[in-house]
Amino acid sequence: MNSSMAVCHCDPRSYTYNPPNTRRHPFPKLNKRVLGYKIRPFGTTGAAAKDRSEADTFLAEESVTWASLGVSDCISRALCNVGLHRPSTVQAACIPTILAGADVVVAAETGSGKTHGYLVPLIHNLSSTLDVTENAVDDAKVRKHCNYSLVLCPNVMLCEQVVRMANSLCNGNGEPLLKTAAICGRQVLNCSFFIYLYLYVHILVMYGGVSPNNRSWLEENEKYSLTHVVVVENGMVDFSSFSWVLNRLQDISERQEEWSRRLGLSDKEPDIIVSTPVALLNYLYAIDHPEKHRRAEFMRGVKYVELEDLDDKSVVEDFETESEVGKKRDWRRVRKIYRRSKQYVFVAATLPVNGKQTAGGLLKRMFPDVSWVSGNYLHCQNPRLEQKWVEVTIDTQVDALINAVNNGLKPRMVSATEVVRTMVFVNTVEAAEAVAKILMGAQIRCVRYHSKISQEERTENLVDFQQKGGVFVCTDSAARGLDIPNVSHVIQAEFASSAVDFLHRVGRTARAGQHGLVTSLFTESNRDLVAAVRQAEELSSPVEKAFSRKRGFRNKLKKRAGLRDGVSSAQLRVPT
Ligand SMILES: Nc1ncnc2c1ncn2[C@@H]1O[C@H](COP(=O)(O)OP(=O)(O)OP(=O)(O)O)[C@@H](O)[C@H]1O
DSSP: OSSSSOOOOOETTTEEEOOOOOOOOOOOOOOEEEEEEOOTTTTSOOOOOOGHHHHSSBOOOOOOOOOOGGGHHHHHHHHTTTTTTTBBBHHHHHHHHHTTTTOEEEOOOOSOHHHHHHHHHHHHHHTTTTTOOOOOOGHHHHHHHHEEEEEEEEHEEEHHHHHHHHHTTBBTTTTTTSSSEEOOSOOOOOSSSSGGGGGOOOOHTTTTTTTTTHHHHHHOOOOOOOOOOEEEEOOOOTTTTTTHHHTTTOOOGEEEEEHHHHHHHHHTSOSEEEHHHHHHHHHHHHOOOHHHHHHHHTTTTTTEEEGOOOOOTTTOOOOOEETTTTTEEEEEEBBBEEOOOOEEEEESOOHHHHHHHTTHHHHHHHHHHHHHHHHHTSOOTTTTTTEEEEOOTTTHHHHHHHHHHHHSSSTTTOOSOOEEEEEOOSSSHHHHHHHHHHHHTTOOOOOEEEEOOOHHHHHHHHHHHHHHHHEEEEEEGGTSSSOOTTTOOOESSOSSSHHHHHHHTTSSOOOOOOEEEEEEEEEEEHHHHHHHHHHHHHHHGGGGGSSSSSSSSSHHHHHHHHOOOOOOGGGOOOOO
């Protein structure tokens, strides 16, 4: 699947990205109306208050159907069978562009349907060479060419969620149109770096962001490269290593066939692989035995080739000929311009663009031809969301929390018969345990979800909450991308510590066109920051401006508390 070609050219010594012909970075001048979904210049504010009614439509206009987007009948039927009768506005905007093979950035508010927005064109393109209808016989399904897709997710739960969504699209026999599988190792790195979400899954680019202990393991095992990246799922923003990593972003399509074989991706293998980055690394490590010498250099963006291999596109730099001790070889170090043969789709619910080192700024530089699809409420608060703000003190926190939970359990948004789901967010594991204890003490049934609980128990608690409802006490590990239908109430027992976390937390409710309630408890120390967020909501301007991108909310909170009350930040306690 070839995309609009761009070349990337890395100087392995300084890791500075130096695109020979893409210095100018035209800010995407997308401001046309597509299928009723306004595509506006990326990074501009959301729909002004006056336009709220116009933009407040989760689904695209009546006239827009899956077929009108170019989706095949077979896939359209499969979507209708799972209740997706019409595309959402984000899907209507991104599916045609992805089907056309362009690189796309889809940055739209939480709950706007981005997952199917990339899965549908992926499945369409991958199955275009397969007969996936119910009357296909087995051998007809054998893939005619090695086209694979990879969806990279920031955590195991999201991997499993994407697999569920993809496998739920079935043909008339009830079989998934394409095989989708998740590779999720036990050790899922804490994906706090933007790089995991925009990885080329080139193992070398990956190790810029892992923790020191993983980094040494990867450095001594730096042998891998992988070429199956098409889609990444769910962005977030932390740029400490992002630019370093994207600078290593290279396309090594000429090794694609080799890697398909090495990966064991035979015809029987899944068409779409969903993986957390580190799980993929472990998977590859188990099957690969590269020639160390060329692999390592290759990974550094420099490729050793026999002189006669040089094609006219290779830029032969004035490097001294390479020679090994005792063996002079007529090899020359050639900085080859890698041509990307992949289509990239970047998907994010938060993607600041202001500033060169932001993810959006870097994507503009790295992918100057990319198409940008931006949601009407990107970084803004969803008009279907009702917000409640409760200022508390150490003495009133517990009562306020219990009142908020009890109030939310009988919200006006759902009928009395429906299962009620309330998510209570805190910032730390200790706070989650403390809040769960408080609620159980008040006879309020709740389940916990945080990193100190085993993956199995987390999955169990998540299924329990999805099926039985009740109260789900969690840290931000449950804020990103998890799609739990019909969460009617989100409570911030501790106010979010960054703009990104705030948006992802509140995005767990009011999804897919539904309404929701958010109750935020805050203390005097974050009063003015809350005022800034509320002001952003009033002006329907992006929330991210209310928080300094460089430092988390917590730093400001500590600094402000320390200054005002002369108290150490250590005294800032969770509602107990
Ligand atoms: N066309 C559609 N019609 C009806 N419901 C839809 C449609 N597309 C998606 N949904 C539903 O909307 C909900 C949110 O979808 P999804 O999780 O893909 O949103 P998202 O934008 O990826 O959210 P997040 O940014 O939080 O990951 C899901 O329950 C999904 O089933």
